Amino acid sequence: xxxxxxxxxxxxxxxxxxxxxxxxxxxxxxxxxxxxxxxxxxxxxxxxxxxxxxxxxxxxxxxxxxxxxxxxxxxxxxxxxxxxxxxxxxxxxxxxxxxxxxxxxxxxxxxxxxxxxxxxxxxxxxxxxxxxxxxxxxxxxxxxxxxxxxxxxxxxxxxxxxxxxxxxxxxxxxxxxxxxxxxxxxxxxxxxxxxxxxxxxxxxxxxxxxxxxxxxxxxxxxxxxxxxxxxxxxxxxxxxxxxxxxxxxxxxxxxxxxxxxxxxxxxxxxxxxxxxxxxxxxxxxxxxxxxxxxxxxxxxxxxxxxxxxxxxxxxxxxxxxxxxxxxxxxxxxxxxxxxxxxxxxxxxxxxxxxxxxxxxxxxxxxxxxxxxxxxxxxxxxxxxxxxxxxxxxxxxxxxxxxxxxxxxxxxx
Amino acid sequence: xxxxxxxxxxxxxxxxxxxxxxxxxxxxxxxxxxxxxxxxxxxxxxxxxxxxxxxxxxxxxxxxxxxxxxxxxxxxxxxxxxxxxxxxxxxxxxxxxxxxxxxxxxxxxxxxxxxxxxxxxxxxxxxxxxxxxxxxxxxxxxxxxxxxxxxxxxxxxxxxxxxxxxxxxxxxxxxxxxxxxxxxxxxxxxxxxxxxxxxxxxxxxxxxxxxxxxxxxxxxxxxxxxxxxxxxxxxxxxxxxxxxxxxxxxxxxxxxxxxxxxxxxxxxxxxxxxxxxxxxxxxxxxxxxxxxxx
Numbered sequence: 001x002x003x004x005x006x007x008x009x010x011x012x013x014x015x016x017x018x019x020x021x022x023x024x025x026x027x028x029x030x031x032x033x034x035x036x037x038x039x040x041x042x043x044x045x046x047x048x049x050x051x052x053x054x055x056x057x058x059x060x061x062x063x064x065x066x067x068x069x070x071x072x073x074x075x076x077x078x079x080x081x082x083x084x085x086x087x088x089x090x091x092x093x094x095x096x097x098x099x100x101x102x103x104x105x106x107x108x109x110x111x112x113x114x115x116x117x118x119x120x121x122x123x124x125x126x127x128x129x130x131x132x133x134x135x136x137x138x139x140x141x142x143x144x145x146x147x148x149x150x151x152x153x154x155x156x157x158x159x160x161x162x163x164x165x166x167x168x169x170x171x172x173x174x175x176x177x178x179x180x181x182x183x184x185x186x187x188x189x190x191x192x193x194x195x196x197x198x199x200x201x202x203x204x205x206x207x208x209x210x211x212x213x214x215x216x217x218x219x220x221x222x223x224x225x226x227x228x229x230x231x232x233x234x235x236x237x238x239x240x241x242x243x244x245x246x247x248x249x250x251x252x253x254x255x256x257x258x259x260x261x262x263x264x265x266x267x268x269x270x271x272x273x274x275x276x277x278x279x280x281x282x283x284x285x286x287x288x289x290x291x292x293x294x295x296x297x298x299x300x301x302x303x304x305x306x307x308x309x310x311x312x313x314x315x316x317x318x319x320x321x322x323x324x325x326x327x328x329x330x331x332x333x334x335x336x337x338x339x340x341x342x343x344x345x346x347x348x349x350x351x352x353x354x355x356x357x358x359x360x361x362x363x364x365x366x367x368x369x370x371x372x373x374x375x376x377x378x379x380x381x382x383x384x385x386x387x388x389x390x391x392x393x394x395x396x397x398x399x400x401x402x403x404x405x406x407x408x409x410x411x412x
Numbered sequence: 413x414x415x416x417x418x419x420x421x422x423x424x425x426x427x428x429x430x431x432x433x434x435x436x437x438x439x440x441x442x443x444x445x446x447x448x449x450x451x452x453x454x455x456x457x458x459x460x461x462x463x464x465x466x467x468x469x470x471x472x473x474x475x476x477x478x479x480x481x482x483x484x485x486x487x488x489x490x491x492x493x494x495x496x497x498x499x500x501x502x503x504x505x506x507x508x509x510x511x512x513x514x515x516x517x518x519x520x521x522x523x524x525x526x527x528x529x530x531x532x533x534x535x536x537x538x539x540x541x542x543x544x545x546x547x548x549x550x551x552x553x554x555x556x557x558x559x560x561x562x563x564x565x566x567x568x569x570x571x572x573x574x575x576x577x578x579x580x581x582x583x584x585x586x587x588x589x590x591x592x593x594x595x596x597x598x599x600x601x602x603x604x605x606x607x608x609x610x611x612x613x614x615x616x617x618x619x620x621x622x623x624x625x626x627x628x629x630x631x632x633x634x635x636x637x638x639x640x641x642x643x644x645x646x647x648x649x650x651x652x653x654x655x656x657x658x659x660x661x662x663x664x665x666x667x668x669x670x671x672x673x674x675x676x677x678x679x680x681x682x683x684x685x686x687x688x689x690x691x692x693x694x695x696x697x698x699x700x701x702x703x704x705x706x
Contacts, residue, residue, distance in 0.1 A: 043637070047637070048535060048538065217427065221420065221422075242631070245559040247552075269542070305535055
């Protein structure tokens with residue numbers, strides 16, 4: 001395990017302090033309260049993707065829902081991208097603080113660990129921030145719903161588009177943990193199926209790598225046409241910046257940023273990011289409903305940011321969850337997470353962020369996938385006007401077919 | 413193409429060069445830490461946060477005042493250094509008589525506060541900072557592209573390290589400083605204002621961190637976490653070099669950069685750990701560090 005300053009915090013026993021604990025109340029008082037725990041990276045390399053804005057968007061949804069007959073509390077915690085910290089918080093939340101549903105949980109290794117805890121405790125778990133398609137595959141659970149994206153959908157949309165454009169030889173720069181491995185695996189399948197070839201790859205330590213120049217030079221030496229970035233957040237932006245510096249793109253190598261968020265484009269600047277293709281299921285400027293949502297919530301977000309796929313996902317997931325709670329009654333919904341999730345699957349979803357959709361038996365929330373291209377600086381009309389739509393994959397085609405994921409819930 | 417250890421030679425040269433570039437950052441940062449520890453006996457955990465501030469001040473100068481990279485290189489260390497002076501006056505100066513651990517905890521807390529403030533103000537997605545046009549582009553060295561800016565970083569870091577070493581080892585001011593660490597009351601008795609000198613030394617160490625931040629801004633995106641990623645590695649560098657040894661910090665900085673670069677070729681998964689493995693071995697064999705005086 002790489003030693004980082006955040007690990008030190010845990011070492012000194014301050015981990016508990018990062019969890020916002022609900023006041024201890026007697027049973028009678030908690031009867032009318034639904035507690036939603038937003039757990040994500042609030043201080044590290046993924047904190048710009050969800051972080052405090054992810055909490056703010058969940059809160060916004062709770063406020064808009066304006067529940068009758070019960071109150072909604074939103075708690076938050078920083079899992080520091082560590083599965084052990086994440087599972088501990090989840091146990092504490094479920095056992096001690098009366099949390100009814102855990103939301104967000106980016107970083108696939110943590111996302112999968114928390115899924116196990118929620119399943120064991122029979123509590124609803126809506127994963128928004130993690131990418132591994134295993135959440136609805138081999139490791140699916142009756143208590144898990146996976147909301148906005150996964151590695152299969154990214155690989156199919158972005159990877160497929162790269163291969164169609166002639167990029168048939170690949171080299172992977174992969175973050176060395178569950179997410180990177182899943183994204184590399186799913187993309188490799190698409191590349192091979194399309195007749196392409198993977199010429200090599202490196203696995204980079206996670207977290208704790210900020211200089212990728214060495215890996216990029218290795219990628220260049222492999223003479224692959226496409227360098228697939230199976231990483232996310234600052235790993236991806238650092239790769240893209242450094243690839244430009246080391247002349248990869250000038251020698252005709254194409255970069256496939258397999259997971260990128262609008263915030264990453266903001267961090268890179270259009271000058272560096274222009275021309276990259278990326279896949280999202282949400283963009284603030286996509287249609288009238290997404291623009292209206294952005295307008296409503298913008299003042300709640302720090303750093304003058306707009307909602308991204310993940311924070312919008314938190315918003316959307318909370319709305320759907322609360323609809324189900326309201327429908328079932330608070331008491332009934334506290335009894336079994338499986339029952340709540342089954343009801344969520346039975347009820348059609350609809351909200352401003354993602355429009356209408358459904359949740360499949362394996363827990364996959366279905367929605368279209370959008371392939372975007374990053375605008376040139378002269379095409380952008382102002383701040384956060386970064387993406388133009390290239391292609392839409394309809395909800396029926398965007399996701400891994402339900403019988404191919406190996407989810408035991410589907411076989412039964 | 414000739415192979416060395418199963419790796420094509422050109423690729424190996426490229427990696428050596430890259431290691432040297434990373435080593436330049438390690439050297440710059442560990443130098444500041446070594447100066448502060450050597451002369452003030454403070455383990456400055458806020459060093460990473462101050463490095464980050466250096467980068468942010470560069471970005472602010474450009475964004476708010478339109479002052480570009482060269483101005484930032486000059487002004488940012490001054491501004492952040494002045495901030496360091498304030499920190500020293502307000503907080504750190506109260507801890508000189510206590511155990512190292514108190515200084516470590518205080519500066520660690522300060523680092524968290526500083527990072528938190530920047531995260532709150534600017535978000536954590538990072539801000540773009542472009543390479544100055546004079547240093548943009550790259551040289552085609554046949555075996556790899558060498559970005560001109562990276563070459564500049566190595567040269568600049570070397571000059572800064574050398575200058576610092578000269579000031580401390582070869583000038584009268586440096587002699588005062590070294591004397592004050594040995595026996596402060598005696599130096600004070602000769603009419604030297606020791607507390608002020610110590611404050612300014614802390615400011616200078618902080619300015620070195622900020623200088624590193626400005627150098628790093630065009631390479632990494634400017635974000636509140638950029639310092640915390642580096643600081644632990646840099647501490648390992650200082651420990652390996654020998655706490656307080658200035659030459660040791662610089663040489664191990666560059667040396668470990670190269671070792672890390674090589675690990676990225678032969679066994680990338682271990683590249684984040686290799687420095688700590690070396691640290692363990694060095695501490696077992698030479699507890700005072702490679703260049704430290706036991």
